[in-house]
Amino acid sequence: MKQSTQQAPRPKQPRGNAVLALSLFGVIAGMVGLSFAAVPLYRAFCAATGYGGTPKIGPAASPGVIAQTIAVRFNADTNPTLPWRFLPEQNEVHVKLGDEQVAFYHARNLDSGPVTGVATYNVTPEKAAKYFHKTACFCFNEQTLAPNQEMQFPLSFWVDPAIASDPSTADVNTITLSYTFFRSLDDAARSGALAKAGPHVGPLVR
Template identity: 60%
Template sequence: MDRDDLSRKNRRTALMAFGTVGGMVGLSFAAVPLYNLFCRVTGYNGTVQRGQEAPGATDRTITVRFAATTHPNLPWRFQPEQPAMTVRLGEEGLAFYTAANRAATPVTGISVYNVTPEKVGRYFHKVACFCFDEQTLEPNQRVDMPVSFWVDPKIAEDPNTRDITTITLHYTFFRTIEDAQRAGAVASAGPHVGRAGSRTN
């Protein structure tokens, strides 16, 4: 093999290597949105389903517990009004959370949510929820935030979930990035939320 042939072969090898690396980088950037889409479709990682009407109540009941967390950069008090409630499978339930702005200025927050055990996410459906949109509270304002939901009767047919008797619905409220920037209060740690139901780090 002469020197020109060797040079051409080296160039082809280099181009193939750069192409492979570029493809891997592209896949790594695509992985996060694809994973989020997968979670929304399948209910994996405790992601609940949304926007469907309840099919009608069955005889079996299940207990839904409610939990709340507020990120340190959000000057709100946020908590469930009821610790738990029992509903029939297929029956629409209505629960309330309360939020109060303890700041002297308006503050905008957004929440993310999940259910545990994670494997029941595909069977927990929300009809309406404050978590679908950003929420702005005036200074010292207190509001009730409703969430309407139902649990799919198919949860009782799935061998992996039919023995579950209690589900926990958990919300975490964050200050939106835009509001934190306006207030000059961007937190140095922890996730922030840029739009409803999604996180950015």
């Protein structure tokens, strides 16, 4: 008596494989999207909280002016790939807490062709950053200077009077605002200096 040689039917490929592949693609795409979004989100977080020495930015009005003053110093740095001369027009000012002030930086393009730069900034000591409010500035915006062109960059700011009543900042008598100008990523790519363009990030300078 012959035994049956009928083979068991092959299992059909489950639709779950396609669903799994689509899910993995979605996760990867989401991670890529988050990596691009992380930088501007982090910058927004820092600007809102003062984290990492980032002064707050926005049109918020001062709660009022008091007689106590604080010294604000201005620092300027230029990445070596940017052929600019960049300096503050004032080294230091003494301002009343809560009083809005205007200060200026000055730049000149030393190159024989147009050059585009972008500035980053920070405040020291870091613990004072949440009390330093910039209502207008030139940071994170591309600035293009023609050969030998000079430009003045204004900024407006005020220091929250609450800095004097916070035990952690009551000893702060001087705040330093530092700007660093880098060559923009697009400009650095065109000039062949991308590898040395500096630590600034693409989404911030587009």
